[in-house]
Amino acid sequence: MTAVEARTTVRVVLPAHLRVLAQSGKEVQVRVEGQPTQGAVLDALESLYPVLRGTIRDVTSQRRRPFVRFFACEQDLSNEPPDTPLPPAVGAGEEPFFVVGAIAGG
Amino acid sequence: MSRVRVLVGTRKGAFVLTSDGSRREWTVEGPHFGGWEVYHLKGSAADPDRIFASQSTGWFGQVVQRSDDGGQTWQPVGKDFAYKGEAGDHKWHDGSDRPWKFTRVWHFEPALDDPDHVYAGVEDAALFHSSDGGQSWQELPALRNHPSGPGWQPGAGGMCLHTIVLDPVNSGRMYVAISAAGVFRSDDSAASWSPANKGLRSEFIPDPDAEVGHCVHRVAMHPERPDVLFMQKHWDVMRSDNAGQSWQEVSGNLPSDFGFAIEVHAHEPSTIYVVPIKSDSEHYPPEGRLRVYRSRTGGHEWEPLTTGLPQANCYVNVLRDAMSKDSLDPCGLYFGTTGGQVCGSPDAGDTWAPIVRDLPAVLSVEAQTLP
Numbered sequence: 130m131t132a133v134e135a136r137t138t139v140r141v142v143l144p145a146h147l148r149v150l151a152q153s154g155k156e157v158q159v160r161v162e163g164q165p166t167q168g169a170v171l172d173a174l175e176s177l178y179p180v181l182r183g184t185i186r187d188v189t190s191q192r193r194r195p196f197v198r199f200f201a202c203e204q205d206l207s208n209e210p211p212d213t214p215l216p217p218a219v220g221a222g223e224e225p226f227f228v229v230g231a232i233a234g235g
Numbered sequence: 236m237s238r239v240r241v242l243v244g245t246r247k248g249a250f251v252l253t254s255d256g257s258r259r260e261w262t263v264e265g266p267h268f269g270g271w272e273v274y275h276l277k278g279s280a281a282d283p284d285r286i287f288a289s290q291s292t293g294w295f296g297q298v299v300q301r302s303d304d305g306g307q308t309w310q311p312v313g314k315d316f317a318y319k320g321e322a323g324d325h326k327w328h329d330g331s332d333r334p335w336k337f338t339r340v341w342h343f344e345p346a347l348d349d350p351d352h353v354y355a356g357v358e359d360a361a362l363f364h365s366s367d368g369g370q371s372w373q374e375l376p377a378l379r380n381h382p383s384g385p386g387w388q389p390g391a392g393g394m395c396l397h398t399i400v401l402d403p404v405n406s407g408r409m410y411v412a413i414s415a416a417g418v419f420r421s422d423d424s425a426a427s428w429s430p431a432n433k434g435l436r437s438e439f440i441p442d443p444d445a446e447v448g449h450c451v452h453r454v455a456m457h458p459e460r461p462d463v464l465f466m467q468k469h470w471d472v473m474r475s476d477n478a479g480q481s482w483q484e485v486s487g488n489l490p491s492d493f494g495f496a497i498e499v500h501a502h503e504p505s506t507i508y509v510v511p512i513k514s515d516s517e518h519y520p521p522e523g524r525l526r527v528y529r530s531r532t533g534g535h536e537w538e539p540l541t542t543g544l545p546q547a548n549c550y551v552n553v554l555r556d557a558m559s560k561d562s563l564d565p566c567g568l569y570f571g572t573t574g575g576q577v578c579g580s581p582d583a584g585d586t587w588a589p590i591v592r593d594l595p596a597v598l599s600v601e602a603q604t605l606p
Binding site for chain 1: 270271292293294295296297298311314315317
């Protein structure tokens with residue numbers, strides 16, 4: 130497998146506030162090296178949109194912010210370790226990786 | 236003809252209000268950063284078109300926005316507020332130790348003479364500085380490292396550094412206020428700090444006269460008389476005539492000396508304004524009557540200013556950063572309420588009118604006088 134072939138395009142759906150901040154559409158595409166993981170996708174997302182650093186994960190600890198969730202393929206991946214491979218359908222571009230602002234408030 | 240620009244931070248975005256010098260007709264622009272809390276916006280005295288805005292939500296954290304064209308367009312700048320060195324602990328509500336953790340920027344204070352220099356007061360309480368127009372931020376750690384720091388506790392709104400006052404005459408002198416630690420003064424550009432709370436008395440702390448631990452809500456200064464400071468404390472309106480070395484109460488005949496905001500007239504250093512709030516458990520005006528109180532004697536003797544303000548069934552609050560003045564003659568006064576009104580007075584408080592009535596809850600108001 131060549132280096133070019135090892136790169137994967139992942140579709141990421143952003144919540145409304147982050148779309149405005151990134152000046153992007155609802156869905157963006159990021160390129161990750163090798164097996165896509167949650168951490169690799171977020172690294173690529175923050176590299177493409179530096180303004181999103183700190184809005185999804187804490188800048189220092191890299192931990193998910195409490196009111197942000199990660200979904201894909203109808204699964205809640207929020208509490209998965211960041212190096213866990215994402216579902217194959219995400220790596221194949223068939224399903225997006227969702228960054229979601231959790232429901233909070235009354 | 237001079238113009239006035241009023242920067243309004245709310246629970247759901249920022250608004251920019253502009254008028255000519257008559258201050259009768261206003262243009263309202265916004266919301267900027269719609270849906271985000273904007274705790275504070277402030278323009279540089281050295282370049283009024285440079286404005287810093289603190290944008291945050293509990294979901295996505297802190298963003299700092301900067302405008303270089305008076306609020307027409309904005310660009311995100313740096314937002315990494317990393318405590319310097321080992322952050323350590325402070326006290327939590329229950330007396331336990333809790334690590335210092337950045338939550339948000341409460342207040343920006345641009346330097347008086349350089350638009351690239353700006354201070355930021357943050358929660359958990361610390362002072363940051365940028366020398367590159369907000370692109371990067373460095374903590375000035377001597378404040379947080381004061382020996383009293385590990386004993387600081389949050390007030391109900393969080394442990395926030397909400398007030399920064401720069402002395403325009405005495406180089407290197409500045410004041411900050413923290414809820415609920417109190418006032419600290421530096422004479423060496425934030426290299427070292429001393430508590431400046433002598434004379435404050437707070438019944439809600441174990442030692443009412445403690446050197447540190449007071450819930451100071453706001454401090455105001457007139458630039459021509461920088462050794463005289465005015466304070467709205469949790470309860471009590473206070474005054475210092477010696478640059479914070481000691482304070483005395485000047486609440487006088489106020490209907491309540493609880494409140495958040497305090498402001499000084501632009502041209503009369505002894506004329507000050509407060510908005511009395513009923514109590515710490517009832518955050519609305521006494522008797523449901525929204526009154527600004529003015530003292531022309533630097534405290535003690537106060538007169539209610541009511542013309543144009545609701546005098547029945549009014550139960551809004553005016554928060555600590557939500558009162559400001561312009562420097563036209565006569566001086567203009569402005570305040571915003573948690574009910575979404577921004578009220579203005581073009582005649583030093585004699586008469587008031589709503590500039591806008593139905594904004595989200597107002598967190599901050601800053602007036603700029605423009606050529």
